[in-house]
Amino acid sequence: MGTPILQVQNVNKRFGGLKALDDVNLTVMENTVHAIIGPNGAGKSTLLNTFVGRLIPDTGTVTFDGQSLIGRKPHEINQLGVSRVFQTPEIFEDLTVAENVMIPAFAKRDGAFRLHGWESMSREAEIRDRALACLEDVNMADRRAMLAKNLSRGDKRRLEMAMCLVQEPKLLLLDEPTAGMSRADTNNTIDLLKQIVAAKSITLAVIEHDMHVVFSLADRISVLAQGHVIVEDAPQHIKGNPKVQEAYLGGAHL
Amino acid sequence: MTSSKTNDRILLAVFSVLVLAGPIILAPFGAGYPDLLQKFAIYGIFAIGFNILFGLTGYLSFGHAAFLGVGSYAAVWMFKLLSMNVIPAIVFAVIVGGLFSLLIGYISLRRSGIYFSILTLAFAQMSYNLAYSVLTPITNGETGLQVTLDDPRILDGGAAGQPFSNLFGLNMIETTEVSILGMAVQFNAGFYVCAAILIGCFYISLRLFRSPFGMMLKAVKSNQNRMSYTGLNTRPYTLAAFVISGMFAGLAGGLLAAMDPLAGAERMQWTASGEVVLMTILGGAGTLLGPVLGAGLIKYFENIFSAINEGVLMDFWSFLPETLQHAVVSVSSLFVGEGWHLTLGLIFMVIVTFLPGGLIEGASRLGRLVTNRGKGENGAARPAPAPAE
Numbered sequence: 001m002g003t004p005i006l007q008v009q010n011v012n013k014r015f016g017g018l019k020a021l022d023d024v025n026l027t028v029m030e031n032t033v034h035a036i037i038g039p040n041g042a043g044k045s046t047l048l049n050t051f052v053g054r055l056i057p058d059t060g061t062v063t064f065d066g067q068s069l070i071g072r073k074p075h076e077i078n079q080l081g082v083s084r085v086f087q088t089p090e091i092f093e094d095l096t097v098a099e100n101v102m103i104p105a106f107a108k109r110d111g112a113f114r115l116h117g118w119e120s121m122s123r124e125a126e127i128r129d130r131a132l133a134c135l136e137d138v139n140m141a142d143r144r145a146m147l148a149k150n151l152s153r154g155d156k157r158r159l160e161m162a163m164c165l166v167q168e169p170k171l172l173l174l175d176e177p178t179a180g181m182s183r184a185d186t187n188n189t190i191d192l193l194k195q196i197v198a199a200k201s202i203t204l205a206v207i208e209h210d211m212h213v214v215f216s217l218a219d220r221i222s223v224l225a226q227g228h229v230i231v232e233d234a235p236q237h238i239k240g241n242p243k244v245q246e247a248y249l250g251g252a253h254l
Numbered sequence: 255m256t257s258s259k260t261n262d263r264i265l266l267a268v269f270s271v272l273v274l275a276g277p278i279i280l281a282p283f284g285a286g287y288p289d290l291l292q293k294f295a296i297y298g299i300f301a302i303g304f305n306i307l308f309g310l311t312g313y314l315s316f317g318h319a320a321f322l323g324v325g326s327y328a329a330v331w332m333f334k335l336l337s338m339n340v341i342p343a344i345v346f347a348v349i350v351g352g353l354f355s356l357l358i359g360y361i362s363l364r365r366s367g368i369y370f371s372i373l374t375l376a377f378a379q380m381s382y383n384l385a386y387s388v389l390t391p392i393t394n395g396e397t398g399l400q401v402t403l404d405d406p407r408i409l410d411g412g413a414a415g416q417p418f419s420n421l422f423g424l425n426m427i428e429t430t431e432v433s434i435l436g437m438a439v440q441f442n443a444g445f446y447v448c449a450a451i452l453i454g455c456f457y458i459s460l461r462l463f464r465s466p467f468g469m470m471l472k473a474v475k476s477n478q479n480r481m482s483y484t485g486l487n488t489r490p491y492t493l494a495a496f497v498i499s500g501m502f503a504g505l506a507g508g509l510l511a512a513m514d515p516l517a518g519a520e521r522m523q524w525t526a527s528g529e530v531v532l533m534t535i536l537g538g539a540g541t542l543l544g545p546v547l548g549a550g551l552i553k554y555f556e557n558i559f560s561a562i563n564e565g566v567l568m569d570f571w572s573f574l575p576e577t578l579q580h581a582v583v584s585v586s587s588l589f590v591g592e593g594w595h596l597t598l599g600l601i602f603m604v605i606v607t608f609l610p611g612g613l614i615e616g617a618s619r620l621g622r623l624v625t626n627r628g629k630g631e632n633g634a635a636r637p638a639p640a641p642a643e
Contacts (some may be wrong), residue, residue, distance in 0.1 A: 052483060078485035090483065092476040095469070103473050104484045106466050112487040115494055117467045124466065163484065 005030040005171055005203050006051070011060030013046055013227075020046045021057065022227035028171070028220075033197060033204045035214045038224035039248055044207045045087070047224065048173055051205075052084050053077045065170060075112050083164035084173040089156035091163065093149035097140060100148050101131035101162050108167045134166040135159075138192065154185050158192075165196065172196075174206045178213050190216050215239075223247060262460055269456055269543070273449045281437045285554055288429055288442035289513075293553045295448035296509045299455045301533040301545030303502020306459060307495050308531070309540035310468060312475035316371045316527050317358065317378030321351045321500040323385065323522030325507025327392070330399045330517045337409035338401070338417050340426065340447065340512040344505065351504015352497055359496035363489060366478075378527050385519040398518030419515050421447060426513055444513045451509065452546075455502060460542055462498075471495050503530075532598075536605055538612025547613050555598050562590035 006028040013021040020043045028034045036044050049055040050062055053074040062069040069077055078084075083104075092100050105127045110116065135141045138158040143151065148159060157177065164172055177193070178186040190213055196202060197217075208214050214221065215235050222232045225247035231238065238244055272279065276294065280286045285294075304318055328350035329343035336342050362373040385393040393399055401417050419426045426444035433439070462468050470491050473481050478488050511517050520526075529552060537548025567583045567590065574582060589597045609616045 073487075074482040075485050075487050078483055084483050086483075090477060090480040092473050092480060094476040095472055099469055099472075102466075103469060103481075103486070106470070107485040112485060113490040115467060117462055117465045119466050127466075163480075167485070 003030050004028065005065055006205065007061075007063045008047070008050075009061045009063075011047070011050060011057045011062065013043075013050065013055065013057050019227050021050070024060070024224075024227070024229055026222055026229060026232070028203060028205055030203055031197075031201055032219040033193075033206065033217045035206045035208055035218035035221045036224060037208060037211075037214055037221060042224040042247075043227040044224055045175060046227075048084070048175055048205075048207060051077075051173060052082060078107070078167075078169075079112060081170035082173065083167050083169035083171075085157070085160050085164055085175060085177055087175040087179060089153070089160045091148045091156055091160050093147070095148060096144065097135065097146050097148055097151070097159060098128065098131055098144040100159055101134055101166050102127050104163045105130050105166045131162075131166055134162045137165065137195075138162045154181060157181075157189075161192070165200075168200070169202065171203045171205065174204060174208075176207055176209060178208065178210055186210065186213060189213075193217055258464075262464065265542070266453075266457060266460060269546075270453050273453055274446075276449065277439050277441055277445065278434060278437075281434075281439050283554075284558055286437075286440060288427075288440055288445055290553065290557050291442065291445040292448050292509075292513045293557070294550050295445065295452045296506050296513070297530075297533065297549040297553055298452050298546040299448075299509070300503055300506035300530055301537070301549040302452075302455050302459050303499040303506070304530045305499075305534050305539060305541075305545040306462060306471075306502070307499035308534055309545070310463070310471035310475065311492055311495050313363070313366065313492060313496070314371045314531065315362075315374040315496070315499075316524065316531065317362075317374035317376075317381075318499070318503050318530050319522050319524070319526035320358070320378040320381040321355050321503035322507040322510070322526065323381065323517070323519065324354045325351045325504035326511040326517035326521055327385070327399055327507075328504070329508040329511035330401065330515055331392075333401045333407075333417070333419065333511070333515050334399075334405040335408065337407055338419050338515075339410070340419050340421050343419070343512055344451075344508045347504045347508025347511070348501050349504075351507065352501040354504070355497050355500020356493070359493050359500065363492050363496060375524060375527070378522060379524055382519055382522040382524075385522060393517070393519060395519070398516050400516045417515070419512050448509055448513070451505070455505070456542070456546070463542060467491075467494075532602060536602060536612055538614030541612065541614040544612050544614040551601075551613070552598065555594050559590050559594035559597060560592070563587075566590075 004027045006026075008024055008026040011021050011024040012019070024043075024047060036047065038044055046055060050057050051064075051069065053069065053072050053076070056070060064077075064080060064082060067080060092103065109127065132141055132144060135144055138161055140155060140158055140162065143155065148156065151159060161177075178189050181189065193204065194217065197204065206214070206217065218235050220232070221235055221238045223230050223238065223244050230243050230247060231241055233241070273295070276291055277286050280291065285291070300318070300322060304315070308314055325347035329347040332343035332346045358374065358377045362370055362377065365373060386395060403417070405417070407417070421443070424443050426447065428443040430441045431438055432441065470486065473486075474488055474491055481488050507521065510521070533548035533552050534545045535548070536551060537546065538544025564583060564587050567587055568579070571579045571582050571586070587593070605612060
């Protein structure tokens with residue numbers, strides 16, 4: 001692990017009287033899995049939103065791969081190589097599963113806009129094959145002709161994952177990828193993410209509540225409480241850290 | 255992929271045959287006369303274009319009549335300045351329709367949903383009022399813009415007498431009457447010009463629906479949020495769809511003027527904008543054939559139902575006893591003549607309530623019903639009908 005890919009420096013964000021992010025500093029190293037944990041309302045999602053252009057911090061800088069992300073639109077940030085999986089799956093419900101994955105593949109190839117009203121069969125077949133390969137990776141190739149809205153909730157999540165992976169992002173942001181999943185599905189997701197990390201040169205930043213997921217995946221953990229990073233360390237040092245226990249359990253020691 | 259390509263080719267071929275045989279097919283329904291046939295084709299083009307915006311992206315424009323209107327004005331100006339040939343008029347109408355929609359779309363597409371609809375409506379009403387009053391030098395206000403004998407017409411100004419719109423000498427009002435199976439069938443030059451363009455437009459829309467660009471437009475309708483987090487800029491996609499549909503509307507307006515060289519401001523009124531919305535929803539928004547069907551149905555009602563009077567009704571109900579006949583006639587006369595809007599409204603309500611996918615959904619349900627029953631009787635599966643898109 002050498003170079004930092006995402007650097008967050010002195011980021012502040014206020015919503016009225018609420019200080020959602022209080023001088024946040026965070027560095028995500030290339031090709032690692034970095035988990036961001038913390039109790040409800042700690043500012044995890046707010047922080048993620050400042051990475052993808054949904055929120056602009058009041059002060060501070062967010063740098064990805066040497067370029068500032070502040071003031072860039074979501075689609076520009078994605079074109080730089082940042083993809084995001086949402087807490088509730090954001091997919092194209094009225095389109096087929098295959099089309100859902102083809103669209104990001106087109107976006108990766110053609111950029112933010114192209115008036116491609118006429119596409120040669122072979123060029124389109126290339127995109128289709130790439131999309132199907134990605135669906136294969138998440139074990140959904142058999143569902144390619146289904147409308148996305150008819151998928152189960154778990155499948156929608158996996159589809160969204162495939163939509164992000166087909167773009168071969170440098171940084172993949174995951175917002176509670178296992179929320180509401182059964183233990184078996186959660187384990188499948190962990191295995192899938194492990195495979196992805198092993199096979200591709202990709203960096204993951206994960207927000208997660210489930211400690212089982214966090215400790216099976218993360219190389220590095222940042223603990224957020226009341227908008228502030230209280231600890232950043234390797235997983236084995238997080239478990240016993242008194243500050244973390246205080247943040248989660250309000251000071252009552254186990 | 256290959257089979258869907260074949261299906262598309264069949265669809266295009268069937269569509270072309272039906273359109274070209276229009277004068278024969280519609281003659282028994284009393285709709286086989288040139289003026290109405292031309293309207294079917296022209297409003298079909300208008301609705302196909304509208305469907306590219308509304309059907310694919312879901313942006314409901316309430317101002318498309320403005321583009322129809324400017325198309326007509328542009329065409330008539332070409333007739334006045336250049337020549338009575340319809341080609342320059344139609345080309346110019348498309349260009350002007352495109353430019354005008356670029357301007358209105360650029361501003362209106364900053365908002366979505368109801369605010370977008372209201373903005374387009376406001377622009378269209380503004381255009382209507384401008385055409386009616388302030389811009390009288392260009393639009394000739396209330397009277398409407400017409401061709402006159404002393405227009406410059408620099409390309410064919412020498413031609414004397416009443417100016418007729420033509421295609422390299424072929425007069426648009428040229429009509430050949432042929433008797434087929436005892437029916438008088440009228441083959442009109444103007445209709446065939448419109449029909450050829452309608453088929454071309456249908457082909458363009460078919461290609462667009464199947465292209466990656468069409469897929470992106472469907473994605474706009476489905477989830478704009480996901481689109482921007484997928485690296486796609488939604489604004490140029492919606493603007494492109496808006497301009498394409500504005501060009502279709504300009505083309506339709508140009509053709510209206512090419513068939514009958516005059517243009518009036520009422521063509522831009524909000525009722526005309528509402529009409530194309532009705533056509534598209536009635537036929538089936540987002541389907542390929544639906545808008546053309548809807549346009550045909552509404553124009554048929556407007557021209558045929560509105561022409562039915564009490565005399566016709568008396569004949570129709572003449573098998574009833576006289577007192578009953580009078581009662582039935584007085585009730586049913588509410589729904590015809592001036593009251594054709596009432597019938598249209600009822601049909602619209604029934605379709606929107608029971609067939610949200612429009613007439614096309616009705617047709618495909620019917621198709622499924624027939625196939626299923628066929629299976630039951632013969633015990634063998636019949637091939638499923640081609641999706642009646």
